[in-house]
Amino acid sequence: MDKKDYKNVFVFAEQREGVIQPVAFELLGKARDLADALGEKVVAMLLGCGIKDQAQALIEQGADEVIVVDAPELKDFLSEQYSQAVGQIITERKPSIVLYGATTIGRDLAPRIASRLKTGLTADCTKLEIEPDKDGEPEFRMTRPAFGGNLMATIICPNNRPQMSTVRPGVMQKMQRQEGRQGTVTEFQPTFDASKFKVKLVKTIKADKQVADISEAKILVSGGRGVHDKEGFDKLQALADVLGGQVASSRAMVDNGVMPHEVQVGQTGKTVRPNLYMACGISGAIQHLAGMEESDFIIAINKDKFAPIFSVADLGIVGDLHKIVPMLTERIKKELEK
């Protein structure tokens, strides 16, 4: 393998039911930085059925080229079908870097591709950069939390291509949409080996989506063990309502069944980056901090003045949330009526 044959930064543009997922645009934003640093192109791979007309949206968010695979086999995500198509694109087009969203789709597909192509993959990267190596050649460096979020590790993939990583939704910033931005759309026809399609979709059961996605929220009022119960969360909900925000939760209150998994923040939950994160009764385990510490402004209320949450809070209050939160809600109501 000659590394010089491998060029351009590819992004797997994940879609679900024909809707391109926000993480695809976030990856394009980062891919744009990397490609500019390397003097290469950004290429999006868009796979699905009846999705070709959405290629322009990817171009307007940073792609120079969109490779479209429009096939009935790709209507729903199935590992083998998608692996065959993506594997063939990569083998033919030889990208230097490939990025995937660290979603249930990307984390299923990317390792399958890595193993098929015998190359490296780094999961859940929080930082991707091009830096000169010891010979002055550009090197792709991928940084991720390790050891349950207790340490950070920077990983390189020096001798294999492509270099691949997954990135969780909400971590990278998408670029400003440029209406009318020009790019090329290429159609790709994979050769499917249907004898390997051993898994078939029986049906899809959609979860009740009563809760909006917390990773999109601008204001989050989040609760931990100190909130105690559902009644405690009602107080947080009232505060979230006056602020126009949403309620989130630490892992402890999900594990004990008080809150649903969809609103869990942290290593095994979601990564959030709101303008305001109010941590109420959350001690701040490292796994929780990993999911919220990039928030713009963090207010923490906790009875224990040694709680680790105070180490990331911009404003920390040592006190009883059950007293403070309802008073704060009333006070903000009055402020807003002024």
Added chain:
Amino acid sequence: MNIIVCIKQVPDTTVVKIDPVKGTLIREGVPSIMNPDDKGGLELALRLKDQFGANVTVISMGPPQADVMLREALAMGADRAILLSDRKFAGADTLATSYALSGLCRVLDYDLIIAGRQAIDGDTAQVGPELAEHLGLPQITYVADAKVLDNGNLQVDKENEDGIQVLEVEGKCLLTVLASAFEPRYMSVSGIMEAYDKEVEVWSADKIDVDEGKLGLAGSPTKVFKSFPKAMKAPGEVHEVTPEEAVELIVNQLKVKHII
């Protein structure tokens, strides 16, 4: 039915503490446990064994200390335990690890392989799918339920962000399992007694079907360039005040930040 379950011994990362002064990991006193998702996988295998009868073999790769965890698996009800332990495996990333495990699986009889979704020390979720690809098996990840149908196929619930995909798979396959879906059973007293009479087989690289050049560090495309403690941002102000004063402080800050 022959089932292989891949399990890993991990440090309990939920109890790891950071030295507040030096910003380094305090590893002392951190217990080693069976990785939770893997334990869920073992539970699924044992449930299938209870229902249909099955031979459950647990496999692991790691240092000799993993013996304790493998005995726990035997005490829970596994029939056989094999530990891959050899210096040749050292420094393996996920590709080299999954390759070594594939070499072991190839010399065993199996109808189904079960692994945990991810390990709590690495959180990559890569070894399962990479192993499936090395063996040319179909994979289903994020498994929340699995049952055997009358036609012998497996029906599997795969959890994703939007709900559940119900999938049917024909023939051999590999599943990666969520701990939250399979509350593991306790070791039985008789199981514990028997586990200490059973042998944990320790295998070296020459007993498995692999090209030794692809093992360990040499077979790992990814390298750790550096690792470092997380940069903690400078903490802000912490106030011990009355609730009334707390409300004032918060409201003032919300105004400064133009949130209200």
